[in-house]
Amino acid sequence: MGRIVVTGGSGKVGGTVIAVLLEAGHTILNLDLMPMTHPAVHTLKTDLTDSGQVFNALSGQWSLTEPFPEGLPPRPDAVIHLAGYARNMQVPDNETFRANTQGTYNIIDAACKLGVRKVIIASSITVYGISFAQGVVDYPSFPIDEDQDVNPTDAYAIAKLCNERIARGFATRYGTDIYSLRIGRVIGPDEYNQDIFYSYVHEPSQWKVHGWSYTDVRDLGGMCEAALRTNGLGFQVFNATNDTMTNLMHTEEFLREHYPQTPITRGMDKFEAPLSNAKIKRLLGFQEKHPWRKYFTLWDKKPVVRGENGDVS
Ligand SMILES: NC(=O)c1ccc[n+]([C@@H]2O[C@H](COP(=O)([O-])OP(=O)(O)OC[C@H]3O[C@@H](n4cnc5c(N)ncnc54)[C@H](O)[C@@H]3O)[C@@H](O)[C@H]2O)c1
Numbered sequence: 188m189g190r191i192v193v194t195g196g197s198g199k200v201g202g203t204v205i206a207v208l209l210e211a212g213h214t215i216l217n218l219d220l221m222p223m224t225h226p227a228v229h230t231l232k233t234d235l236t237d238s239g240q241v242f243n244a245l246s247g248q249w250s251l252t253e254p255f256p257e258g259l260p261p262r263p264d265a266v267i268h269l270a271g272y273a274r275n276m277q278v279p280d281n282e283t284f285r286a287n288t289q290g291t292y293n294i295i296d297a298a299c300k301l302g303v304r305k306v307i308i309a310s311s312i313t314v315y316g317i318s319f320a321q322g323v324v325d326y327p328s329f330p331i332d333e334d335q336d337v338n339p340t341d342a343y344a345i346a347k348l349c350n351e352r353i354a355r356g357f358a359t360r361y362g363t364d365i366y367s368l369r370i371g372r373v374i375g376p377d378e379y380n381q382d383i384f385y386s387y388v389h390e391p392s393q394w395k396v397h398g399w400s401y402t403d404v405r406d407l408g409g410m411c412e413a414a415l416r417t418n419g420l421g422f423q424v425f426n427a428t429n430d431t432m433t434n435l436m437h438t439e440e441f442l443r444e445h446y447p448q449t450p451i452t453r454g455m456d457k458f459e460a461p462l463s464n465a466k467i468k469r470l471l472g473f474q475e476k477h478p479w480r481k482y483f484t485l486w487d488k489k490p491v492v493r494g495e496n497g498d499v500s
Contacts (some may be wrong), residue, residue, distance in 0.1 A: 207408025
């Protein structure tokens with residue numbers, strides 16, 4: 188149990204991650220531009236791209252009380268950094284890059300210099316370069332693990348990769364544990380029976396962009412908890428994805444049929460997700476609680492409703 192600063196706690200991922208952390212007994216301070224209404228969590232409106240605000244927030248009070256407690260406020264035990272633009276095309280590319288790298292630099296810089304010993308940052312499977320590629324790009328091999336070379340070409344994923352380098356540099360210089368979670372497409376409990384998951388299951392050829400893998404938002408909370416529990420690993424990158432592939436075929440059979448040119452470098456479990464989470468299970472002891480088959484009910488085929496761009500996500 189500790190004092191955890193979460194950034195971006197008012198967003199899609201943050202609300203559930205905070206709920207999981209509260210359940211585990213942690214005290215939370217949320218830094219975000221937007222409010223979050225939870226009786227046990229104070230949100231300090233903080234622009235992470237402003238270093239002064241970030242240093243101040245990380246060394247300030249944990250909640251509003253009258254009067255404030257005597258003495259210096261306690262230092263955070265850990266920071267979980269989720270804030271930022273969560274995809275391309277919310278703002279122009281240069282702003283995606285500026286805000287996401289500057290915000291991450293500022294929080295890691297302040298955490299390390301103020302003596303916080305653990306920082307967990309939200310990276311993305313988009314660093315593998317397929318999701319927001321221009322045109323069709325293939326994975327070099329399967330399974331896709333953290334050792335694979337990464338050369339993303341879009342602003343969002345390049346920023347995520349830069350953030351991993353920032354994290355590595357600071358972890359080395361300050362001896363801080365900084366774990367980067369390469370998160371897959373996040374699926375909330377209500378999305379298993381919507382078009383996105385229906386299409387994963389019934390139109391698997393469309394979903395190379397998500398690596399036929401996903402991240403249950405509650406399991407992501409569990410991954411953050413696992414990352415808080417395990418110390419002493421320095422800088423690490425983890426695929427933060429669930430165990431099984433998002434369609435019904437056996438994994439190797441599916442990959443061989445669709446990508447006969449792409450090597451499979453080890454034997455894969457029957458339904459193993461192509462984005463391998465073996466490392467986060469091995470080093471952090473993460474155990475999935477929310478396999479998609481537990482919630483999915485749309486086994487029969489029907490037409491998929493698509494947006495203007497053919498998008499269902
Ligand atoms: N949602 C996904 O499928 C997905 C997949 C991979 C990685 N991620 C990563 O996970 C993290 C959380 O994603 P999400 O889906 O919850 O996004 P979201 O957009 O729902 O939430 C992001 C939060 O960050 C806050 N924020 C943005 N800029 C800020 C700033 N300068 N200062 C303070 N707060 C700021 C926003 O107000 C928002 O509450 C992001 O880093 C995202 O890149 C998400």
